[in-house]
Amino acid sequence: MQGRAAIARRAALLAGALLATALPAAAEAAGRPSLPALERQLMCVTCKIPLQEARSPQAESERNLIRQLIAEGKSEAQIKRALVAEYGQAVLSLPAASGFNLLVYLVPGLVVAAAALLLFAAARRWRRRVLAEPALDHALPRLRPDEERQLREALERLRD
DSSP states (O other): OHHHHHHHHHHHHHHHHHHHHHSOOOOOOSSOOOHHHHHTTBBOTTTOSBTTTOOSHHHHHHHHHHHHHHHTTOOHHHHHHHHHHHHOGGGBSSOOSSGGGHHHHHHHHHHHHHHHHHHHHHHHHHHHHHHHSOOHHHHSOOOOHHHHHHHHHHHHHHHO
């Protein structure tokens, strides 16, 4: 039972590590937000491509609103909220990490953890099976005396 407890602890640690790396950092960068930094995180709602790559009138409209909000001294979070209020959730390149959208961040880590556990269990099972099988030399049938004599004679002919 101690072996299972150790495996469970390792699995829990692995799952925790995967979740910690899968969830995005929520802390905002110190200082004023910049247009280039925000463009990487936002989408053009018409083109459906990152705002930093979009060259449509809608993209320019979004950039103008961002510039205006930066000039008003708004934080990155406030700017994103204003853009969502104006254009909807489609303006965000990443979904909010809450509610159903949280699955976007959790499922990949859980899938990797489950795959790692399955591989670990399969490797242990395979190793036990290999260790339980008799060695190859014991599995071979014994030669009869006349077969043994024929083998020795054939080896003697090869040596000569």
